[in-house]
Amino acid sequence: MSEGRVSALGGAQSQGLVNIRDIGLQGMVSLRADLAQAAKAVEQVTGVAMPAMRAITSGKACSVAWMSPDEVLILCDHAQADGMVTALSKALAGQHHLAVNVSDARALFGLSGPEGALRDVLSKITPADLTTLAPGEMRRTRLQQVAAAIWFETEAEARVICFRSVARYVFDLLAMSAHTSGAVGHH
Amino acid sequence: MLTFQCPYCGVQACETELAAGGEAHLKRFGPGSSDEDFEGYLFLRPNVKGVHFERWRHAMGCGKWFLAARCTATLEVFGTYPAQTTEPPPEIIAAIKARRPDWSLS
Ligand SMILES: [Zn+2]
Numbered sequence: 001m002s003e004g005r006v007s008a009l010g011g012a013q014s015q016g017l018v019n020i021r022d023i024g025l026q027g028m029v030s031l032r033a034d035l036a037q038a039a040k041a042v043e044q045v046t047g048v049a050m051p052a053m054r055a056i057t058s059g060k061a062c063s064v065a066w067m068s069p070d071e072v073l074i075l076c077d078h079a080q081a082d083g084m085v086t087a088l089s090k091a092l093a094g095q096h097h098l099a100v101n102v103s104d105a106r107a108l109f110g111l112s113g114p115e116g117a118l119r120d121v122l123s124k125i126t127p128a129d130l131t132t133l134a135p136g137e138m139r140r141t142r143l144q145q146v147a148a149a150i151w152f153e154t155e156a157e158a159r160v161i162c163f164r165s166v167a168r169y170v171f172d173l174l175a176m177s178a179h180t181s182g183a184v185g186h187h
Numbered sequence: 188m189l190t191f192q193c194p195y196c197g198v199q200a201c202e203t204e205l206a207a208g209g210e211a212h213l214k215r216f217g218p219g220s221s222d223e224d225f226e227g228y229l230f231l232r233p234n235v236k237g238v239h240f241e242r243w244r245h246a247m248g249c250g251k252w253f254l255a256a257r258c259t260a261t262l263e264v265f266g267t268y269p270a271q272t273t274e275p276p277p278e279i280i281a282a283i284k285a286r287r288p289d290w291s292l293s
Contacts, residue, residue, distance in 0.1 A: 068249035069196070129199065142203065
């Protein structure tokens with residue numbers, strides 16, 4: 001059911017030290033549960049094994065990110081998110097849990113460019129240690145004034161999730177940090 | 188800069204990723220308690236200079252509350268531990284005593 005739905009910034013793009021883009025509609029399902037107990041159901045529904053602490057693991061159709069000791073975020077096709085919630089609730093019947101389609105409550109940005117520039121652009125706006133953040137690790141932190149989650153898909157591609165209500169703020173912040181006059185050459 | 192390791196997600200979180208929650212291990216005085224006890228529970232804090240036990244929340248992160256022991260004068264952190272702990276655990280006490288031999292849990 002994605003007809004008429006648009007992502008927060010409608011595919012906005014910005015070029016600079018790194019390129020930033022609004023990735024568009026992205027399915028996101030938040031699952032809160034006892035993760036050890038829910039591991040089987042998550043693997044059955046998503047095809048991805050339960051990630052270890054702070055890990056993000058990917059399968060054919062989905063990625064699953066560890067968000068807290070009782071929370072994972074499932075990234076999937078936008079049109080599949082409602083079905084994923086139904087399937088999780090069914091697989092977890094009788095277990096205390098909460099599965100919610102949060103796709104349209106969040107924004108997802110992609111940052112691509114040279115690895116050093118990616119790490120510099122993010123380092124300027126977060127206290128998280130970007131020197132040690134490796135692909136496959138999900139880091140929840142803040143980007144200046146707002147909460148965000150960042151990770152590297154590859155050395156040349158980073159992803160940022162934030163609340164949809166602050167999408168414009170985060171996009172402009174990333175774009176400013178990536179301004180060509182602001183190279184610092186730290187990483 | 189104050190940095191705590193969150194015991195729930197393992198992140199080295201700086202204080203700007205955390206929300207301070209005041210003194211830890213308070214004994215709660217609720218309905219039926221005396222006015223003096225209730226006032227003490229709500230308002231009266233020792234405001235120590237030195238070893239202090241505190242509540243913090245990993246607000247810009249995993250969202251969990253945790254407890255920490257640190258020095259209010261030097262910002263030295265002795266350790267962090269889960270919020271579901273009613274008194275400072277032995278390893279935290281030992282870590283404090285290793286650095287502050289004269290200190291004792293009062
Ligand atoms: Zn944490």
